[in-house]
Amino acid sequence: MKRILPLSLILIAALFLAACGSARSENTADxxxxxxxxxxxxxxxxxxxxxxxxxxxxxxxxxxxxxxxxxxxxxxxxxxxxxxxxxxxxxxxxxxxxxxxxxxxxxxxxxxxxxxxxxxxxxxxxxxxxxxxxxxxxxxxxxxxxxxxxxxxxxxxxxxxxxxxxxxxxxxxxxxxxxxxxxxxxxxxxxxxxxxxxxxxxxxxxxxxxxxxxxxxxxxxxxxxxxxxxxxxxxxPLVIGKWEPKGVALEAVQDLIDFLKGFVEFLIRFVIYTLPVWIIISIPLYLVFIGLRALFRKMRGPKVKKDETPVEKK
Structure with missing residues (x-):
């Protein structure tokens, strides 16, 4: 009985300290x-x-x-x-x-x-x-x-x-x-x-x-x-002569006109700008190609003739 009493006091003190620590953490959070x-x-x-x-x-x-x-x-x-x-x-x-x-x-x-x-x-x-x-x-x-x-x-x-x-x-x-x-x-x-x-x-x-x-x-x-x-x-609205298309017809005609405009602009740009540029670039490249091919053939010529010399029969 004497031993149980101190143990009980220790347990109560531990619970009291734990409760104080919990309350302190809650106050800190506030x-x-x-x-x-x-x-x-x-x-x-x-x-x-x-x-x-x-x-x-x-x-x-x-x-x-x-x-x-x-x-x-x-x-x-x-x-x-x-x-x-x-x-x-x-x-x-x-x-x-x-x-x-x-x-x-x-x-x-x-x-x-x-x-x-x-x-x-x-x-x-x-x-x-x-x-x-x-x-x-x-x-x-x-x-x-x-x-x-x-x-x-x-x-x-x-x-x-x-x-x-x-x-x-x-x-x-x-x-x-x-x-x-x-x-x-x-x-x-x-x-x-x-x-x-x-x-x-x-x-x-x-x-x-x-x-x-x-x-x-x-x-x-x-x-x-x-x-x-x-x-x-x-x-x-788009007006063609005296005719004024409406709705889907108007959109279709407008799309067609826009396509034709874009296509014509593409052709004009291709003929005036793109084609001359390609020609200017292609001519030097073609001349370089011809020169390299002639040089390559000239270098291969003697070797081919040597290989084709007939073998004499004994």
Whole structure:
């Protein structure tokens, strides 16, 4: 009985130490904020525990915040229009974007070609307008045009990502404030350097998160519209005499004309460029071949005659 009592005490002490070690590992795991490790334990006094409790509470409530926040949707549009005046329509779109409180992201005026290889102007312009005016902007862009070749509208709901970033920013700022307080009270040089490095890291993360939040807010507030402006001449129907083929007949006739054009261009290029080049290259090669053949025959001649000398009979 006396032996059992000490053994029981030893067993209870071992279980108690194991439980403490498990609790310590769990507390250490809680010190990770926003996917980044917190400052080492050696430089963090017990006062920091309150900050991490607040952080955990903020993370636990992120789902509720996501449900309460207003939806954040990024809306964009992409369309191609056919107009009679490409340059004039591009200027009109630029003026419209500025009047709506938006701006021009990029614009490019260049030369395109019709099926008859006639140069015509084309343009590509990207603008941003307030998202609530997107429908009005599209209507103005499509006003008094020849036709709309294609139109695509897209929407991306980034509410969850936005709420997550806001929650992460709050956690990072709380950790930064706590580390700043610790730095003010630190006296040991090694601790000061370690805390300062942690502050630099958290401040970098705060700036990154703020940049992402700003991007989402601006992208949702201002919709992007990409417009390709095509000249009316590029879609003019093919006319043969007074006959205007349509549908499959138009495509077949156009393909035939394109083939004949390509074939004639090939013949012209072959006669004017390819054939003379081959002739210029072939003549020297042929002369070299004839010279080598004559030299080879000259070298073989005496040997053949020697071999053909008749053997005298005894």
């Amino acid at each position: 010190l990770y904020i926003g996917g980044a490790p917190a400052a080492p334990e050696s430089i963090m006094p017990m006062a920091t525990a309150g900050v991490y409790d607040q952080v955990t509470t903020a993370n636990d409530g992120s789902g509720v915040a996501a449900a309460q926040v207003e939806r954040l949707v990024i809306q964009n549009a992409d369309l191609a229009i056919v107009v009679s005046d490409v340059e004039g329509r591009m200027k009109d779109i630029q003026i419209m974007a500025q009047q709506m409180g938006g701006f021009v992201v990029s614009s490019n005026l260049y030369q395109g070609y019709t099926s008859d290889y006639i140069e015509v102007p084309e343009a590509q312009i990207v603008i941003r307008v307030p998202s609530e005016k997107l429908e009005d902007a599209l209507n103005q862009i499509k006003k008094d045009i020849v036709e709309v070749q294609n139109e695509t509208r897209t929407g991306q709901d980034v509410t969850a990502e936005y709420v997550d970033l806001k929650s992460r920013l709050k956690n990072l700022e709380a950790a930064e404030a706590q580390l700043d307080e610790i730095l003010k009270n630190a006296t040991d040089t090694e601790d000061v350097v370690s805390i300062f490095n942690q502050l630099v890291y958290y401040r970098e993360q705060i700036e990154l998160v703020k940049g992402q939040i700003k991007y989402y807010e601006e992208a949702a507030a201002l919709s992007a519209i990409s417009v390709r402006i095509v000249a009316e001449e590029t879609i003019q």
